[in-house]
Amino acid sequence: MSYLWVHLPNFAPCFSYLRYMTDRPVRVRFAPSxxxxxxxxxxxxxxxxxxxxxxxxxxxxxxxxxxxxxRFVPGAEEYIRESLAWCGIQLDESPWHGGPHAPYRQSERKAVYEQYAQQLLHSGHAYYAFDTPEELEAMRERFKASKNEFQYNAASRMHMRNSLTLPAEEVARLIASGVPYVIRFKTPLKEEIRFYDLIRGNVVVQSATIDDKVLMKSDGMPTYHLANVVDDYLMNISHVIRGEEWLPSAPLHILLYRALGWEATMPQFAHLPLLLKPEGEGKLSKRDGDKHGFAVFPLQWKNPETGEVSRGFREDGYLPEALINFLALLGWNPGTEQEIFSMEQLIASFSLERVSKAGARFDIHKAKWYNQQYIKALSDEKLAELLLQELDKQAISCSFEKALLIARAMKERISFVHEIITTAKFFFEAPHTYDAETVTKKWNKDAEKVLTIFAEKIEHWQEEFTATTAKNLLNEALAAAGVKPGLVMPALRLAMTGSSGGPDLMDILAICGKDETVRRIQAAVKQLA
RNA sequence: GCACCGUUCGUCUAGGGGUUAGGACGUAUCCCUUUCACGGAUAAAACACGGGUUCGAUUCCCGUACGGUGUACCA
Structure with missing residues (x-):
């Protein structure tokens, strides 16, 4: 008997877990504003x-x-829709797909919240408050001056202008006269709120630390606190999975479920760790992206008011699969050493138990590496297609056949599709300048002699010009001049690309084609002589 | 200030009362390659601190420090 009693506290999480394991259908929501x-x-x-x-x-x-x-911003809703679609996150119920609990836009559910606010009023869990924002602000200032923090709570509510302190007739008169008012939650004075967070375990909070939150604003709209509880109940949400910034208000929400008589069907909570700045302190913000030159938004966004443009992962050249993979592993891990996951694999391995508690610093290098991995895994055809799209944006024309060859040659050298165009510009235009260091180191009289012979040989070549023929013709030229390949290859590369790096040289020749190759060799010989 | 949450290589993290504390990104060196990549190999690199509990603590407990979030008629 005593044995059991002593160990009971340790079982608390298990009990919660058991409840979570009941066969209630899983229904989760993502609720952005x-x-x-x-x-x-x-x-x-x-x-x-x-x-x-x-x-x-x-x-x-x-x-x-x-x-x-x-705070409504035109276009933001459409942005959310497009972002999720781009990432392959499919919705079962939403404002755009509809569903059994429509509408899915809180602004269209106003009457619902009003009804439950009234219920709380009647049951004595809420009250009308007539204090103006100015009065409250003044109150806060006054408290601050005496180094205290003002809280609208059990200690102060009886000194404020509300339906608890005013006579009933006065309250009725004020409401009838149309003065603005809010409805506040009457937070119980001394109550311990415990709950089991699926990621953090047991959390205990004293109700005395929670103030009398506004439930209905003076414009007739609910606050987040009321709206999310009412909707989660009505929509039969089984698990609330949201950011850690909501952890401090979770006890309030639990109090609300209790007050509304919904505790039995209250969802399970899981508070996710935050994404932190790459360096320094605080959570990741738009500023960090600007400062370090990377995106913090999935898609490019143009602020409709200022016209300011924020970069997006999509526009920066990230593949959605790579972004998803990167994001999934930022705060969660499978417990194995696998790093690359398709969406299907993520679904098969994901569990809240393996989500970490601590915030994760956002490291764009890892995202880049993921993108590289996914580019490498692309078929040549797919990569060629993406390359063509990119070229199109820059008004560079190219055949699919050529794009395919370039894709094949560049696939393992890039992290982003657009890098093909910047680092291998020579596929699309002859070099304007030659890298000075490479010129002094690699250009020489022997090379010049061989390349001249080589160009002539190419000019006379009547059949298809492939990497193999290029190789053969070069060997012939080398033999004719009695020069070793090591002296000529870098020089030829210089002539073709203007620099010293890049894919296989003979591939470059073949891709550029017979005429262009001859032209570039002649231009280099002429210019570097 | 108060409340809550957190703390393993520079970063993402595995692990867990006895381990050579594992992997990945990044960094460095080497190999492959006439170049650049890819690939392979190697190296440097971590349990915030102080008390307990224990034969033994990085792991459990308590403090401290540090960090984060919240503290709106914002979500």
Whole structure:
């Protein structure tokens, strides 16, 4: 008997876990607010929700949390939709797909929240408050002056202007007269709130540290706290998987579930670690991307007000599969040494238990490496296609056949498709200048002599000009002049590319073609003589 | 300030009462390659600190430090 009692606290997590294991269908939601482009951290939250849902054979829901009309940004919702689609995160229910719990936009569910706010009012869990924002601000200032922090809570609520302190007739009169008011939650004075977070374990918070949060704003819209609890209940959400920034308000939400009588079907919580700045302190922000020259948004975004453009991973040349793989492993690991995961593999291996607790610094180098891995895994045809798209953007014309050859030659030398055009520009135009160091080191009279013979031989060649024929003709020229290849190859490369690096030389010759090769050799001989 | 969460190589992380503390990115060197990559090999590189508990702690407990988040009629 005592044995059991002593060990009971240790079992608490197990009990919670058992409840989580009950056969309640898994329904998760990703709930962004359309206040701007979706941050990469938000993408990861969406991803984890998606993986968790698919793994459990559950449902992935997207809900737009647009209860703040002041922060609404046109285009943001469409941006969210496009970002998720680009990454391959499929939605089962959403404002765009519909579903049994529509509408999925909180601004369209106003009446619902009003109803539950009234319920809380009637049950004594909430009250009307008439304090103006100015009054509250003044209050905060006053407290700050005496080195205290103002909290609208059990200690102060009886000194404020609300339905707890004002006579009922006065309250009715104020409401009837149309003065703005909010509805606040009457946080219990002394209550211990415990819950089991699927990532963090047991969390205990005293209700005294939670203030009387606003539930309904004076514009008739609910705050996040009320709206998310009501919607999660109504939409039958089984697991709330969200960022760590919500951890401090989770106890409030639990109190709300209790007050509404919904504790039995309350979802399980899992608070994800944050994505941190690559260096220094704080969470990853848009500034970091600008500062270090990388994207923190999935897609390019143009601020409709300022016209300012923020770069996106897509436009920077990342493949969605690579981004997803990178993001998935930032805060989660499979427990094996596997690094490369397709979406299907991620779904098969994902679990919240293996999500780490600590925030992860965002390292763009790893993202780049992932992209390289995925580029290497692409078929030549696919890479050629992507190259053609990229060339098109820069108004460079190229045949599919040539693009295919270039793709094959460059595949293992790049991390991004666009690098083919920047680092191997010579495929598309003759070099304008020759790298000075390479000229002094590698250009010589012997090379000049051989290359002249070589060019003549090519000119007379009547059949198809392949890498093999190029090689043969060069060997003939070398033999004729009695010069070793080592003296000529770098010089030939210089003539063709203007520099010293790049793919196989004979491939370059073949890809550039017979006429262009001759032209470049002649130009180099003339210019470097 | 208060509340909550966290802390293993520079970074992402594995591990877990006794390990040569493992992998990956990045860095360096070497091999392959007439170049550049790819690939292969090697190297440098970590348990924040202080107390407990224990035969033994990086691992468990408690403090401290540091970091993060929250503390809005924002989400």
């Amino acid at each position: 359309p206040t701007g482009p979706l941050h990469i951290g938000g993408m990861r939250t969406a991803l984890y929700n998606y993986l968790f849902a698919r793994r459990a054979g559950g449902t992935m829901i997207l809900r737009i949390e647009d209860t703040d009309q002041n």
